[in-house]
Amino acid sequence: MERVIKLIVSYDGTDFAGWQVQDGQRTVQGVIQDALATIHGSPVKVIGAGRTDSGVHAAGQAAHFHTDKNLPPEKFRDALNYYLSRDVSVLKSTEAGPDFHARFSAAARVYQYYLYFGPASIPHFERYSLRWLKRPDLKRINEMAALLVGEKDFTVFAASGDSSRSKVRVVHSASFFPQGVFLVFKIVADAFLYKMVRSIVGTILNLDREGLPVENFRDILESGNRDSAGPTIQAKGLFLEKVIYPDEANNII
């Protein structure tokens, strides 16, 4: 009988051309599908909740696939990890209901961006965070972040590759907070436009660096004009932290 298996997947995005399969590129979806094909002896398609871009990491990407293999669900984790390389790992595999779809069933996605400061780079932070020279004014950048919350048109933060018809998204929360030596930007939304998080972080940090007030960010957000936003910040500091499904939505938002 065909079953649906849900996966929680973590990966170091450094050496991947993103999640989504592309010809001739090493992608996360691609290496998982290769491992599933080896296990099943035939091609198996895996669907991810978020199509993370090249270089973006995941602490808890969600995905699903269909199988007729008669294995206890947690054994798919171990079988996949046996074939996967060190930079991608299945943290959990469980049986989901027949209607579960990693992308369409998701209620919200949580992304985090990691920044650190100082006159010299720290080699052990290099792959997973961005060194930023100016320590930001935390009050100012959090006032900017608060303006993102709500149901809004985020056209201004969509990269040119974004193909979604509507640019309206619901941001549940957005804030910067210190965590150890890092300053972390955390944003929770129903869904995101292409490069939206990196565009938001780049815009806020550039305004802060230039000492510009919160009103400038409000103007950019309301302008709807992509050219008014700041540059997209580097992928390496960005993590897809978690994907939230309706039955667990109360936990996080």
Add this chain to the structure above:
Amino acid sequence: MERVIKLIVSYDGTDFAGWQVQDGQRTVQGVIQDALATIHGSPVKVIGAGRTDSGVHAAGQAAHFHTDKNLPPEKFRDALNYYLSRDVSVLKSTEAGPDFHARFSAAARVYQYYLYFGPASIPHFERYSLRWLKRPDLKRINEMAALLVGEKDFTVFAASGDSSRSKVRVVHSASFFPQGVFLVFKIVADAFLYKMVRSIVGTILNLDREGLPVENFRDILESGNRDSAGPTIQAKGLFLEKVIYPDEANNII
């Protein structure tokens, strides 16, 4: 006038064949000497406090070199970082007294070993920690660690490549403690034998895994017989955290 410059250096040991220069190998000492040679236009020797082994990391290795270049001391940091690759970084460069020697002036070295647990590996921890299947009995392993403290002959934990005449070292402190998702082993000693920390951690964890009592560790320590110790644990979880000099020795020990 010739001056002595002290460096604090951090590196990701993954892609280095250790600190010490070896023909045809990429070493940390080697790449720093290459950068110094470029800056000076002639060869410059750099001496490190600890000769970390292949794959071992450093958060705060100390080193020194002699220079007749008339630069403010902190500029050596920036000049070196300009030439160094991403997996090694000079955190600090200061002028030391004429008699300063990174290795011979050092009063103590601090090493830390990072462990984590769970049924699946975490890609972002893979380079900088070791996943261990059994969560150890913290009381038992700390009772074992406490037996290391004092002035003792550590022959039992010296690897065959160790060439030091005396195997007596003074361990100031040694303990395991939780830090976030990690269990950290921290050890402070005047100096260490070749692969001593990895041999200690491997021995303690293997005794714990087999459910053996603290007395077994005491017997191994007192036996002086290298064959009685457990296996050397992987390099990737080990960090040279800090090197302590007499003027700052009270801070840490």
